[in-house]
Amino acid sequence: MEEIKKVRVRYAPSPTGYLHIGGARSALFNYLYAKKYHGDFVFRIEDTDIERNIEGAEYSQLHDLIWLGIIPDESIEKPNPKYAPYRQMEKLALYQKYAHELVEKGYAYECYCTEEELAEMKENQYANGIKAFKYNRHCLNLTNEEKEKYIKEGRKPVIRLKMEKGVTFKFHDLVRGDVSFLSDDIGDFVILKSNGIPTYNFAVVIDDHIMDITHVLRGEEHLSNTPKQLQIYKYFGWEPPKFGHMTIIVNENGKKLSKRDNNILQFMSQYRDLGYLPEAIFNFLFLLGYTSSDSKEFFTKEEAIENFDPSRLSSSPSMFDNKKLKYINSTYIKHLDDEKYFEFILPFIKKSAKAKDFDENLLKEIALIYKNEIAYGEEITSLLDEILDYDKNQLTDEEKEFLNLDSSKLAISKFKEKVISLKSFDKDSVKELFLSVQKETSLKGKNLYMPIRLKLTKMSHGIEMHNILKILGMEEILKRIDL
Ligand code: GLU
Numbered sequence: 001m002e003e004i005k006k007v008r009v010r011y012a013p014s015p016t017g018y019l020h021i022g023g024a025r026s027a028l029f030n031y032l033y034a035k036k037y038h039g040d041f042v043f044r045i046e047d048t049d050i051e052r053n054i055e056g057a058e059y060s061q062l063h064d065l066i067w068l069g070i071i072p073d074e075s076i077e078k079p080n081p082k083y084a085p086y087r088q089m090e091k092l093a094l095y096q097k098y099a100h101e102l103v104e105k106g107y108a109y110e111c112y113c114t115e116e117e118l119a120e121m122k123e124n125q126y127a128n129g130i131k132a133f134k135y136n137r138h139c140l141n142l143t144n145e146e147k148e149k150y151i152k153e154g155r156k157p158v159i160r161l162k163m164e165k166g167v168t169f170k171f172h173d174l175v176r177g178d179v180s181f182l183s184d185d186i187g188d189f190v191i192l193k194s195n196g197i198p199t200y201n202f203a204v205v206i207d208d209h210i211m212d213i214t215h216v217l218r219g220e221e222h223l224s225n226t227p228k229q230l231q232i233y234k235y236f237g238w239e240p241p242k243f244g245h246m247t248i249i250v251n252e253n254g255k256k257l258s259k260r261d262n263n264i265l266q267f268m269s270q271y272r273d274l275g276y277l278p279e280a281i282f283n284f285l286f287l288l289g290y291t292s293s294d295s296k297e298f299f300t301k302e303e304a305i306e307n308f309d310p311s312r313l314s315s316s317p318s319m320f321d322n323k324k325l326k327y328i329n330s331t332y333i334k335h336l337d338d339e340k341y342f343e344f345i346l347p348f349i350k351k352s353a354k355a356k357d358f359d360e361n362l363l364k365e366i367a368l369i370y371k372n373e374i375a376y377g378e379e380i381t382s383l384l385d386e387i388l389d390y391d392k393n394q395l396t397d398e399e400k401e402f403l404n405l406d407s408s409k410l411a412i413s414k415f416k417e418k419v420i421s422l423k424s425f426d427k428d429s430v431k432e433l434f435l436s437v438q439k440e441t442s443l444k445g446k447n448l449y450m451p452i453r454l455k456l457t458k459m460s461h462g463i464e465m466h467n468i469l470k471i472l473g474m475e476e477i478l479k480r481i482d483l
Contacts, residue, residue: 005212005214006038006039006040006212006214007033007034007037007038007039007040007214007215008034008039008040008042008211008212008213008214008215009030009031009033009034009039009040009041009042009213009214009215009216009217010030010041010042010043010044010208010211010213010216011023011026011027011030011031011041011042011043011044011065011072012043012044012045012046012204012207013045013046013057013061014045014046014047014049014052014053014200015045015047015053015054015057015058015061016049016052016053016054016057017054017057017259018056018057018060018061018064018267018268018269019060019061019064019065019267019268019269020259020266020267020268021249021257021264021266021267021268021285021288021320022219022249022257023061024064024065024068024070024268024281024285025246025249025285025288025289026217026218026219026246027043027065027070028068028070028282028285028286029217029246029289029290029308029313030215030217031070031071032286032304032305032308033215033217033308033310034073035305035308036305036306036308039214040073040074041070041071041072041073041074042072042073042074042075042083042086042211042213043061043062043065043072043074043075043076043086044075044076044086044087044088044207044211045058045061045076045086045087045088046088046200046203046204046207047087047088047089048088048089048197048198048199048200048203049200050089050197058076060267060268060269062075062076062077064267064268064269064272065268067268067272067278068268068278068281068282068285069278069279069282069301070282074086083210083211083212088198088203088207089197092196092197092198094206094210095192095198095202095203095206096192096196096198098202098206098236099159099191099192099198099202100159102159102161102191102232102235102236103159105235106162107161107162107235108159108160108161108162108191108235109139109140109142109159109160109162109188110139110142110147110157110158110159110160111135111138111139111157111158111159111160111188111190112139112142112147112150112151112155112156112157113135113138113139114155117138118135121133121135121136121138132185133187134186134187134188135160135187135188135189137188139157139160140162140188156194156195157194158190158192158193158194159190159191159192160188160189160190160191161188161189161190161191161202161228161231161232161235162188163183163184163186163187163188163189163231164183164231164234165183165184166183166184167182167183168180168181168182168183169181169182169183169226169227169230169231171226171230171240171243172242173223173243173244173245174215174217174242174243174244174310174311174313175217175244175245175246175247175310175313175314175315176245176315179223179226181224181226181227183227183231186227186228186231189201189228191232200225201225201228201229201232202232204229205229205232205233205236205238208240208241209233209236209238213241214241214242215241215242215243215244216241216242216243216244217243217244217245217246217310217313218243218244218245218246219245219246219248220245220246220247220248222245223245226243226245244310244313246289246313247289247314247315247316247317247318248317248318249288249289249317249318249319249320250317250318250319250320251263251264251319251320252319252320252321252322254317254319256317257320263322264320264322268281271376273378274376274377274378275344275345275348275376275377275378275379275380276325276329276376276377277329277332277333277336277344279300279301279332280325280328280329280331280332280333281325281329282301282304283297283298283299283300283304283328283332284324284325284328284329286299286304287324288318288320289313289314289318290308290312290313290314291312291314292307292312293307293309293312297328298328298331326375326376327375329375329376330374330375330376333371333374333375333376333377334371334372338368341367341371342364342367344377345367345370345371345377345380346363346364346367347377348377348378348380348381349363349366349367349380349381349384350363351378351381352380352381352384352385352388353385353388353389354384354385354388354389355384355388362470362471365470366380366384366470366471367380369463369467369470369471370383370463373463383462383463384471386457386459386462387457387459387462387463387468387471387472388471388472390457390458390480393457393458393459394458395454395458399454399458399460402450402451402454403451403454403455405451407441407443407447407451408447408450408451409451410441410443411437411441411443411447411448411451411452412451412452412455412481414437414440414441415433415437415452415481416478416481416482418433418436418437419433419469419474419477419478419481420474420478422469422474425466425467425469425470426466427464427466429466430465430466430469431466434448434449434465449465452465453465453468455480455481455483456468456469456472456477456480456481
């Protein structure tokens with residue numbers, strides 16, 4: 001009987017950048033897999049590409065995930081002693097030991113070729129019509145004398161894996177079904193660099209094996225790495241995990257999402273700073289690459305775990321739909337209870353230069369005015385700036401003409417006369433005020449309201465009149481009317 005192993009999955013970022021959409025999505029599906037099958041979700045760091053590592057990336061990768069509610073069971077900050085360390089650069093000796101074991105068994109060999117020699121080899125192959133470079137095995141059978149000669153010249157060897165000939169690597173991909181690769185298409189690749197640091201393809205196998213990883217869900221860009229990794233598993237006699245390669249994310253024009261695409265924000269921290277809610281992003285990422293069994297759009301974390309089924313991971317590219325993200329986020333904002341909403345929104349209101357000194361009650365009233373209007377937190381800052389920073393707004397020529405009509409002037413002067421004695425800016429009192437202006441001027445509809453809206457905000461549309469009055473306050477209303 002086959003032993004049933006505890007599900008263990010991982011998210012293994014390289015700290016070469018902050019947590020971005022693609023990474024967060026990979027982490028999310030691994031997390032769901034773990035939680036659905038009562039397993040562990042492991043966060044570890046693949047930091048062997050030392051020149052590309054950047055300051056703060058590791059922190060962002062972990063803490064932006066935690067912010068999203070994708071909480072690792074084990075990580076660099078929560079290590080399980082059985083599996084630690086969780087950073088590759090902290091266990092170089094281990095990879096070196098395994099690499100040498102393969103050399104001893106004849107599955108790998110030292111290669112002394114220099115960069116220049118390799119470049120020349122590549123050029124020759126290209127000239128002969130071979131586009132995908134494959135190492136020519138120059139160093140496969142070096143004698144000890146030859147090796148010593150190279151060492152005397154000051155050369156330091158790398159270790160290359162000796163790919164088998166005539167083998168087909170087959171596996172059942174959780175997303176795309178049966179996949180196969182021919183070993184003959186793959187050259188002998190480097191597993192340990194001359195500085196003793198392993199390459200990704202080697203270190204990832206050692207880690208996945210010693211950390212008892214059972215399933216690997218990762219981006220499609222790693223599909224062609226899988227046969228290389230399978231060869232290593234085969235040489236060690238280890239059972240590989242089950243693989244699933246998720247499809248790419250594309251923009252609205254069907255182009256692969258690129259870090260340089262300015263229309264789409266790439267990093268989770270940008271969404272957080274703009275006032276997206278972690279639950280909404282979690283929900284959005286869940287739909288990005290997954291087709292739920294009904295057409296349901298809203299999922300709590302618990303529902304996503306419950307609903308998750310790896311066979312429903314989509315096998316065609318997923319489109320990043322900005323409008324949908326806004327729609328989902330605005331819906332989550334609408335559903336926040338008022339206390340949570342205030343906590344979330346007040347910092348954004350206070351970012352509006354002129355609103356920041358309002359008293360707490362007015363701030364809360366303003367917050368509620370916009371609760372159903374905004375897609376994300378920072379929108380309230382700009383909407384308030386629009387109303388409060390009057391000098392910035394410009395009337396169009398048409399609007400100026402309209403304000404110059406006798407009827408507009410009449411509406412404004414009557415409004416001024418009446419508003420002075422207004423006791424409250426609640427909806428009914430303001431309605432009453434306009435009814436009396438209407439009665440005394442015989443103006444109605446656009447001719448009654450628009451002059452006042454334009455005069456007070458220099459904008460022809462926006463929130464309801466009583467809310468404009470409430471936000472401005474009497475002093476500011478009278479000032480603007482007289483301008
Ligand atoms: N460090 C790799 C990356 O960031 C992880 C690849 C894998 O999941 O095997 O793409």
